[in-house]
Amino acid sequence: MKKMVLTTLLLSSVALFACQKKQEEGTKLTGKLSTLPTFSIPSLWGGTCTPKDYLGKPAIVEVWSYRCPHCRHQAKYFEELAKDLDFSKYAIVSIHSGGGERVKDEVAKHFTNKKIQVCLDDGSYSKALRTLPKELQIRGIPHMYVVNAKGEVTEILRGARPASVIRKKLQSLK
Numbered sequence: 001m002k003k004m005v006l007t008t009l010l011l012s013s014v015a016l017f018a019c020q021k022k023q024e025e026g027t028k029l030t031g032k033l034s035t036l037p038t039f040s041i042p043s044l045w046g047g048t049c050t051p052k053d054y055l056g057k058p059a060i061v062e063v064w065s066y067r068c069p070h071c072r073h074q075a076k077y078f079e080e081l082a083k084d085l086d087f088s089k090y091a092i093v094s095i096h097s098g099g100g101e102r103v104k105d106e107v108a109k110h111f112t113n114k115k116i117q118v119c120l121d122d123g124s125y126s127k128a129l130r131t132l133p134k135e136l137q138i139r140g141i142p143h144m145y146v147v148n149a150k151g152e153v154t155e156i157l158r159g160a161r162p163a164s165v166i167r168k169k170l171q172s173l174k
Contacts, residue, residue, distance in 0.1 A: 033152035041124075058171075060078075061144065074142045094111070096118065099122065
């Protein structure tokens, strides 16, 4: 019985840490900026997701999971933002971490706007992100990279952010 209680407490604390609600100020990066690892993973809309989906324009590249309630809120904020965002100037790339195409139906429940590039990672891209400098690595979800037109990460956002905040972040990178 004690083992079961301890296991439950441990799993609960891991879940709370991994799914962040707190809206801390973004972590601005200074000095030499890093780029994200390359990837080629299935898209929810068919085809594949690659860095070409955002290179050449400011972007938000998010890593999330449909199991995380704060991540589901972020999906709603992206849908709200996508209604009036000029996708010829900006990009939103939402990478669902884990499950790959097996979770396509669950992921699809949270997105309708096909201008938002929704990617279905089987876990391999999330693993590749561990090769980044420590300040860029994922420490909780939703985890958003603010990326400039050159593909360099300029800021990290952890936790769900309203559409207005994301819009300002993107517009600041013109």
